[in-house]
Amino acid sequence: MNYVDINEVPAFSTSLPMQLYRALDAIMPEYRNLFYKYDLTEQQWRILRVLWTENNITVARLSKITLLPAPSLVGILDRLIKKNLLVRNRSEKDRRQVQISLTTKGQELQQLVAPSVLAIHSRLKARLSNEEWQSLERLLQKFSV
Amino acid sequence: MNYVDINEVPAFSTSLPMQLYRALDAIMPEYRNLFYKYDLTEQQWRILRVLWTENNITVARLSKITLLPAPSLVGILDRLIKKNLLVRNRSEKDRRQVQISLTTKGQELQQLVAPSVLAIHSRLKARLSNEEWQSLERLLQKFSV
DNA sequence: TCGACATAATTCATATATGAACTATATTAA
DNA sequence: TTAATATAGTTCATATATGAATTATGTCGA
Numbered sequence: 518m519n520y521v522d523i524n525e526v527p528a529f530s531t532s533l534p535m536q537l538y539r540a541l542d543a544i545m546p547e548y549r550n551l552f553y554k555y556d557l558t559e560q561q562w563r564i565l566r567v568l569w570t571e572n573n574i575t576v577a578r579l580s581k582i583t584l585l586p587a588p589s590l591v592g593i594l595d596r597l598i599k600k601n602l603l604v605r606n607r608s609e610k611d612r613r614q615v616q617i618s619l620t621t622k623g624q625e626l627q628q629l630v631a632p633s634v635l636a637i638h639s640r641l642k643a644r645l646s647n648e649e650w651q652s653l654e655r656l657l658q659k660f661s662v
Numbered sequence: 663m664n665y666v667d668i669n670e671v672p673a674f675s676t677s678l679p680m681q682l683y684r685a686l687d688a689i690m691p692e693y694r695n696l697f698y699k700y701d702l703t704e705q706q707w708r709i710l711r712v713l714w715t716e717n718n719i720t721v722a723r724l725s726k727i728t729l730l731p732a733p734s735l736v737g738i739l740d741r742l743i744k745k746n747l748l749v750r751n752r753s754e755k756d757r758r759q760v761q762i763s764l765t766t767k768g769q770e771l772q773q774l775v776a777p778s779v780l781a782i783h784s785r786l787k788a789r790l791s792n793e794e795w796q797s798l799e800r801l802l803q804k805f806s807v
Numbered sequence: 808t809c810g811a812c813a814t815a816a817t818t819c820a821t822a823t824a825t826g827a828a829c830t831a832t833a834t835t836a837a
Numbered sequence: 838t839t840a841a842t843a844t845a846g847t848t849c850a851t852a853t854a855t856g857a858a859t860t861a862t863g864t865c866g867a
Contacts, residue, residue, distance in 0.1 A: 593852080
């Protein structure tokens with residue numbers, strides 16, 4: 518009567534969510550330690566990282582690319598603006614939209630942080646072969662469609 | 663002078679953290695919708711899920727298995743206790759430790775939620791072949807050592 | 808052109824994450 | 838045995854996540 522056969526239940530730790538969380542739990546502290554040196558949180562860095570490539574974009578697009586929920590973005594952007602790293606500008610074409618742009622200070626931060634982030638990335642990259650990376654990316658994409 | 667060659671910088675969206683976040687972002691809402699029906703958050707469910715398999719464990723062990731930070735656990739456990747799903751008991755052997763145990767109500771909840779969680783898991787499982795699952799698990803483990 | 812509906816951003820209430828500090832208890836070395 | 842140190846759990850301050858509601862603006866069809 519709806520009872521679950523424990524033998525058919527995957528062990529908690531081998532469930533897909535927990536495997537993904539465990540990987541993140543292992544790799545993110547190193548990133549966060551780095552961001553901390555520049556007085557940035559992980560989420561703040563994500564926003565800057567996107568703007569460095571694609572400046573002057575709407576909040577909605579920023580939310581989509583960074584995966585940061587819109588309500589969270591409000592506060593995160595507030596704090597980045599307070600640090601004089603970026604600015605809000607209401608769009609002229611569509612008054613509902615708000616464009617986010619880097620300040621000079623926000624742009625300059627890239628040169629400071631990016632090299633170390635790249636170094637972390639390189640060390641991660643070295644843990645798998647090219648074939649393994651392609652395989653991992655392909656498999657992960659099967660869920661994020 | 664420390665400038666980053668943009669061609670060597672992996673696109674933000676293809677970085678390992680973002681690929682992992684994107685997979686989670688895609689699969690977790692379905693779980694959360696389910697938990698919501700039973701007035702549970704994702705984190706609250708994680709704790710119950712562990713206790714259903716291994717009851718009466720310390721907060722430290724619960725933190726380790728669920729990956730929930732100890733400071734967060736305090737409040738999460740408070741709310742589960744308030745809902746009469748589990749109890750705290752200070753350990754006799756080591757007075758520093760606190761043992762967490764399910765109440766009858768907490769135990770009974772398993773029969774209600776677990777089948778639907780298993781159903782979600784089965785649908786996820788169907789997206790990959792057995793070989794692909796093994797491959798994915800092996801690759802993810804390379805980071806969570 | 809007006810009213811129904813849609814969209815972008817924000818606000819709100821509540822829950823959780825993060826890192827530092829703290830309390831109580833346990834352990835260890837001199 | 839006692840002082841130094843370690844550990845388990847908690848508290849604190851701040852930042853972020855989640856889902857619902859709200860405000861301002863746009864769009865579309867009768």
